[in-house]
Structure formats: structure tokens, C-alpha cells
Amino acid sequence: MVINFGTASAAIPGPDDAESDDDQVWSASAHGVAPLIALAPMDAAGERIDRIAAQLFSQHSRARIQAWIEDGRLSIDGKPANARSKLRGGEQLSLDPAPDPASMAFLPEPIDFPVLYEDATVIVIDKPAGLVVHPAVGNWSGTLLNGLLHRYPELRALPRGGIVHRLDKDTSGLMVVARTPEAQTDLVRQLQARSVSRRYLALCWGRPASRSVDAAIGRDPRERTRMAVVSHGKPAVTHINCVATVDFDAAGGPVSLIECRLETGRTHQIRVHASHIGFALIGDPAYGNPRRTRLDRELLPHQALHAWRLAFDHPADQSRPELHTAPPADFVALAERLGLASALAALGDD
Structure with a gap:
């Protein structure tokens, strides 16, 4: 099964979309606690x-x-x-x-997100930038998980609502979600075996050579909210292909369109590896070049990173779905401003 570049559908309506509990007032006494x-x-x-x-x-x-x-x-x-x-x-x-905010983490909410493909076993989502995947401190509600539980109530029976991998809040693109326990176990094993293919498009500063980055990633010892390349980290491998480079007058130097293929899936992996080799992603607030912070904010308020291709062995029949989705409008607009629109379009024609 191949779904061509740019054919992501609009959000598929979930059950009881006409009704939501947006207006419900949450209090302990309203939920059985005197x-x-x-x-x-x-x-x-x-x-x-x-x-x-x-x-x-x-x-x-x-x-x-x-x-x-x-x-x-x-x-x-x-x-x-x-x-x-x-x-x-x-x-x-x-x-x-x-109520403890964490107690609201697994409540259904009508969250809008596009679904690219679904069957009885799996769902493939085109996650918008800005949508948190899983509830955590500071984001106990309004997440993709809340939206999944609203649209697919049966996911309540699965750990993490069937989610098997994540994207950063401000990274857009493809995610596969399991609809059955068997599918979830199978997909997790595929991720562990590195047989799930995940390819990303990114816009970065500089002119990187195509290369593989093999550098362990762990918590930054100086700032625990960040990740870093550290000797005691977990193995992490990113394969980077430089698609095109142009000179960008506003920056007084080159910018590039790159494609990154993940061999592992560590937190912030592409962003950390790109910064580590000196080619930080444009718009990256955490790992960007401090000297370009103002220009970063002007160009894009978040990292220019999009998960555009996904392939995995279908848990039901072991076919190999290959799914593509076009970058979001702000990514495309930035590519046009940088002079990389033709290179991005050529990728879409593949």
C-alpha cells in the first residue's frame, strides 16, 4: 500500500463529534469525591x-x-x-x-488532527505542529492522546492509548498508532528491531555534507530539560542527506534542505545531532545557534522539521505500507522564502 505525497485527508469525524464535554466543570465532588x-x-x-x-x-x-x-x-x-x-x-x-491535573490526562477531548489512513488494526496520523502527543507536566490535557480517546474510544483499553512512538510538540508529520494489543506489541518490537522506516525533512543553517551521525544521546548534565550528545547516553544514529543548499542573503550564508533517516528514536534526536555537527535546524528554540535567535524567530517560531515518510510491516498481514505526507504550509512558505521551494517540490515528485 502506497499513499502518495500530499494526499493526507481531512480529519475523519470521530464518534459523537457533535457532543463534547468542553463545558463540563471539573471538580472533585462532581466526580464522586465528597x-x-x-x-x-x-x-x-x-x-x-x-x-x-x-x-x-x-x-x-x-x-x-x-x-x-x-x-x-x-x-x-x-x-x-x-x-x-x-x-x-x-x-x-x-x-x-x-482533582490532580494528572487525573485528567486520559480523558477524551475533541482534538482536531488529520488521519491519513486507518483500518481495524492501525491508524496513521499526520500530526500538526503545536500538538503535544502525550500528557505530561504542563500539558495534562489537549494532547493527541486525549483526541485519540475521543475519536477511538476502544483505545482506552491499550497502554498509552495505542501510541508506540512520539514526535516533539512542534514537529509535524506521520505517526502510527495501534488499535489492538497485538498490533501495539508488534509495532513496538519493530521499533526495537529498527525495521520501522522514518524519514524527515528539515531546513537547517549551513551546508552539511551527507553523512551518518553516530553519537549517543542523554540528558544534558547542565540543563536537565534538554538532551545532548553525552558519553553515557543511549546509542543514536541519524543518516543525513543534503538535498539542496542555497545562499540566504538575510543570514549572510548558506541554508540547506536535508532529509534525515532515523535508525534509532531518541528524544530530540535529529535536533540534537544536527546541532552537534554544527548545522542547527532553522527555528529550533532549544538547540539553535544563539547568534541567530532573532532571525530564527522571524523565520519560523518552531523547528523546521517534518516527518514526511513512514513505512512499517503491517501487524495484520505483514504487508509493507509506505506513507507520505507533504510538509505543512509554514514549512513550504519558509522553503520558498529561502529559495529552496524547487528542491522541496522535486522531492514531492519522487
Whole structure:
């Protein structure tokens, strides 16, 4: 099965798309958790409400309780409490704890994303840039996983909602998702065996020679939110093919269109390897050249990286689907501005 370059379909409507729980107000009591109730001790007269509440509801931190007071989740004798309220002693305090954001991580949400292909076994998605794949700190909702659970409710039964690999938030392109436990196990094994083919298009600074980068990647010891080439990291191999290079007047130097083929799939692998060999991706806020930060932001607010080709052994019949998808509009527009539009178009004709 081959799906030609640029034939990604519009988002396929999921079940009950006409109804969503966008307007539902999430509170602990609305989801079967009764408010916590306690009586203020008589010797609490004159004390601040947040201090006494922190003692009475000691399973929660004082900082969290203060935030809940600001949100109107604590009442005194049925009336909303004020953080500066002083107690008389003997009042009834009622606390309605907000749910832990992590508890909302696996809730269905109507998130829009294009589906390139689907059958009873797998789904192939053309992920937009800006969409987080999996819930985590800072992004407990509004993720691809939430959208998958809304569109395909059966994925609730699978670990990680059938997701077997990820793309960075601001990287666009193809992802395969399993719809059955057997398919998920099979795809994970293929990834481990490096038989899944993943090819990316990127726009970078400089004129890199076509080459393979074999350099282990791990957490940056100086900045734990970043990855880096480190001796103690996990093996990582990226094959880079320089498709075309032009001189870009605004930068006073060359820029290139490259194709990257992953042999491994480490976090931020292409971005880290490209930066490591001196050819950072245009627009990369984490691994870009600091001297070009302003120009990077002007050209593209995120890294110019798109997962454009994907091939894997279909878990159901062992056929070899090969899927292509065109880069998004902002990537194409940047290629035109740089003078690389013809090279990008020629790739699409292959």
C-alpha cells in the first residue's frame, strides 16, 4: 500500500463529534469525591483560615489549600472563605479539592488532527505542529492522546492509548498508532528491531555534507530539560542527506534542505545531532545557534522539521505500507522564502 505525497485527508469525524464535554466543570465532588468537612477548634479563634485549614486537611499542602481558597473551593459555614479571614472557633469548614491535573490526562477531548489512513488494526496520523502527543507536566490535557480517546474510544483499553512512538510538540508529520494489543506489541518490537522506516525533512543553517551521525544521546548534565550528545547516553544514529543548499542573503550564508533517516528514536534526536555537527535546524528554540535567535524567530517560531515518510510491516498481514505526507504550509512558505521551494517540490515528485 502506497499513499502518495500530499494526499493526507481531512480529519475523519470521530464518534459523537457533535457532543463534547468542553463545558463540563471539573471538580472533585462532581466526580464522586465528597467535599472534606471539619470543625475549626475553639482555640483557633483569631487564626488565619489558611493555616487552620492546612492543619485540618493535612493530606494537602498549605500552598495547595491557599490556591483552592483563591478558587473559592473552601467555605466557612457555607460561605466562601477569604484567605485573610479570621476564625472565631467552632465553624464548619468544607473543602472541595480540585482533582490532580494528572487525573485528567486520559480523558477524551475533541482534538482536531488529520488521519491519513486507518483500518481495524492501525491508524496513521499526520500530526500538526503545536500538538503535544502525550500528557505530561504542563500539558495534562489537549494532547493527541486525549483526541485519540475521543475519536477511538476502544483505545482506552491499550497502554498509552495505542501510541508506540512520539514526535516533539512542534514537529509535524506521520505517526502510527495501534488499535489492538497485538498490533501495539508488534509495532513496538519493530521499533526495537529498527525495521520501522522514518524519514524527515528539515531546513537547517549551513551546508552539511551527507553523512551518518553516530553519537549517543542523554540528558544534558547542565540543563536537565534538554538532551545532548553525552558519553553515557543511549546509542543514536541519524543518516543525513543534503538535498539542496542555497545562499540566504538575510543570514549572510548558506541554508540547506536535508532529509534525515532515523535508525534509532531518541528524544530530540535529529535536533540534537544536527546541532552537534554544527548545522542547527532553522527555528529550533532549544538547540539553535544563539547568534541567530532573532532571525530564527522571524523565520519560523518552531523547528523546521517534518516527518514526511513512514513505512512499517503491517501487524495484520505483514504487508509493507509506505506513507507520505507533504510538509505543512509554514514549512513550504519558509522553503520558498529561502529559495529552496524547487528542491522541496522535486522531492514531492519522487
